[in-house]
Amino acid sequence: MLIQDVLLYxxxxxxxxxxxxxxxxxxxxxxxEISGDFEGDIVLAPDTIYRGIGVKSPLARWPNxxxxxxxxxxxxxxxxxKIVAAMRRLERLVSxxxxxxxxxxxxRPKTDKDxxxxxxxxxxxxxxxxxxxxxxxxxxTLEMKSYCVDxxxxxxxxxxxxxxxxxxxxxxDRDDYITIDFDNVRPGAEHNFNKYSVELTDTLxxxxxxxxxxxxxxxxxxxxxxxxxxxxxxxxxxxxxxTLSANDxxxxxxxxxxx
Numbered sequence: 123m124l125i126q127d128v129l130l131y132x133x134x135x136x137x138x139x140x141x142x143x144x145x146x147x148x149x150x151x152x153x154x155e156i157s158g159d160f161e162g163d164i165v166l167a168p169d170t171i172y173r174g175i176g177v178k179s180p181l182a183r184w185p186n187x188x189x190x191x192x193x194x195x196x197x198x199x200x201x202x203x204k205i206v207a208a209m210r211r212l213e214r215l216v217s218x219x220x221x222x223x224x225x226x227x228x229x230r231p232k233t234d235k236d237x238x239x240x241x242x243x244x245x246x247x248x249x250x251x252x253x254x255x256x257x258x259x260x261x262x263t264l265e266m267k268s269y270c271v272d273x274x275x276x277x278x279x280x281x282x283x284x285x286x287x288x289x290x291x292x293x294x295d296r297d298d299y300i301t302i303d304f305d306n307v308r309p310g311a312e313h314n315f316n317k318y319s320v321e322l323t324d325t326l327x328x329x330x331x332x333x334x335x336x337x338x339x340x341x342x343x344x345x346x347x348x349x350x351x352x353x354x355x356x357x358x359x360x361x362x363x364x365t366l367s368a369n370d371x372x373x374x375x376x377x378x379x380x381x
Contacts, residue, residue: 182253182286187225187378189284190232190239192259197244201271205242205264208277215366216374218381226380227285232259240284248276253286260284275335275363282336282370286377290330290337291351294320299330300360301352311343315350326376331369332358 191209193202209229214220216227232239240250241259248270249263262280264270271277291300294317302315331337332353339361340349353360375381 179253182255183378184227184238184254184285187227187380189227189229189281190236191229192232192239192241194241194243197242197266197271201266204271204274205277208274209281211274212278212281212366216371216380218375226375226378229281248280250280250283252283252288254284273363275365278366279335279363282366282374285374287336287373288318290334292316292318292323293325293330294318294323295325295330299332299354301354303348303350303352306344306346306348306350308343308345314343326373328369328373328376331367332360333362333367334370335363335366336370337361 193205197205213225213227213229217225237257238254239259240262242262242264244266245261245263247263247265247268249261251260251262254260262284264277264280269276270280290296296317304312304315307315332355337360338351340351340353341347342350342361344350351360372381
């Protein structure tokens, strides 16, 4: 019996060790969708006008595509390295010459001369303002030791918000490609599925993109685990958080006049 007890004890210890990791994979699928802000991960400025996939105002664009940043010291060196690696990955993906020194967008440490910059900080979940909004360091929140910093594409998702982009399913033409099942949407979360009018949006003349890293997953804000977004094409997958799609790259290039 002693040997059996020891084996059982070791088995239980193993399960305790592995369980939090397995649970996080299930519960935090796309954590930026459930971070508690507008549309999950967007922080709204007081004078926000609801717009589409790209903010129309030229003031929302970072001049010359240069985004000054600071990373607050609350992050350890490992997390800081992952954040910077995601910046460099985003720069290379969008660059017209990823092996050269010509960049469409560029993240660089802020200097004392920078009035506008993003301030990357720890907090609850992942969130960002959309575009360049105000002076003094607008927050980009990436919760430490979570999927916010553990998944490179999730970091890039927040930086793309900061560059000036809303979620893909906000487009005015979204009803041609998806159906929102509001019966499955968590009460009080309906506003997360706003669709913006053609007069207020800038789709940059690019088609709807199921594969966008800025698209919600099928069960975003679900009250019961059933799909809140039903794709007209039943064979596509939405909500991927692996890397930018080809259209994501084109959108950023066009938004910053790199093509």
